[in-house]
Amino acid sequence: MTIAVAPSILAADFSRLGELVRTVQDAGADRIHVDVMDGHFVPNLSMGPVVVKGLRPITSMPLEVHLMVERPNDFIPAFVSAGANSLIIHEESADDSLSIIRDIRARGVKVGLAIKPRTPIDVIVPYLNELDLVLCMTVEPGFGGQAFLPESIERILNIRKLIEQNNPTCELEVDGGIDARTAILAVKAGANVLVAGTAIFGAEDGPAAATRAMRDTCIAAQA
Ligand SMILES: O=C(CO)[C@H](O)[C@H](O)COP(=O)(O)O
Numbered sequence: 774m775t776i777a778v779a780p781s782i783l784a785a786d787f788s789r790l791g792e793l794v795r796t797v798q799d800a801g802a803d804r805i806h807v808d809v810m811d812g813h814f815v816p817n818l819s820m821g822p823v824v825v826k827g828l829r830p831i832t833s834m835p836l837e838v839h840l841m842v843e844r845p846n847d848f849i850p851a852f853v854s855a856g857a858n859s860l861i862i863h864e865e866s867a868d869d870s871l872s873i874i875r876d877i878r879a880r881g882v883k884v885g886l887a888i889k890p891r892t893p894i895d896v897i898v899p900y901l902n903e904l905d906l907v908l909c910m911t912v913e914p915g916f917g918g919q920a921f922l923p924e925s926i927e928r929i930l931n932i933r934k935l936i937e938q939n940n941p942t943c944e945l946e947v948d949g950g951i952d953a954r955t956a957i958l959a960v961k962a963g964a965n966v967l968v969a970g971t972a973i974f975g976a977e978d979g980p981a982a983a984t985r986a987m988r989d990t991c992i993a994a995q996a
């Protein structure tokens with residue numbers, strides 16, 4: 774399966790956001806990950822549809838929105854209108870995940886389901902047939918810059934098995950503490966989409982070199 778690198782703009786310098794997005798695009802990033810936090814589902818605030826709207830005309834990369842919010846249903850129309858290409862909701866955030874998943878797809882955008890590190894992985898099974906992507910959180914959601922949780926590896930292996938059994942075209946994304954070292958472990962366990970914020974936008978040698986290095990090492994790990 775193709776490996777995709779998804780820089781998370783949560784770690785970017787917002788005064789230079791457009792320039793940095795173009796930099797990672799030119800370096801081979803595959804999509805941009807937009808972390809949306811409401812101060813309720815997670816104890817932090819971040820960004821909303823205006824950021825997606827602002828980025829839409831300056832990049833050809835797909836914009837994927839990771840909704841860490843209560844009542845995700847309330848925000849779907851605004852993100853779709855702003856130009857999001859995929860919306861990822863948390864299984865833990867809504868009682869009616871299936872109807873929200875169907876609503877997102879009916880609006881012509883891709884749909885993903887995220888689970889937090891302590892959520893049993895089996896919760897994804899009833900939805901798998903209708904998903905484009907499963908997001909396995911590898912830190913507690915809410916903040917960038919945290920350390921990858923090592924117990925995630927077994928979860929990734931087991932989610933990959935569920936995907937192969939139920940919907941082999943579904944992507945498996947990992948998010949949280951992904952750097953060159955943990956990306957290789959995640960890819961070997963079965964992940965194919967790598968979200969990285971701090972490791973890309975906080976890299977000493979800059980976001981372009983970090984994007985290229987992550988792509989190259991993951992492709993090598995997969996071979
Ligand atoms: O969803 C997130 C946090 O809830 C972020 O996408 C994630 O933390 C990426 O940041 P970093 O690579 O710095 O860990």
Ligand SMILES: [Co+2]
Pocket residue numbers: 781806807808839948968
């Ligand atoms: Co995220």
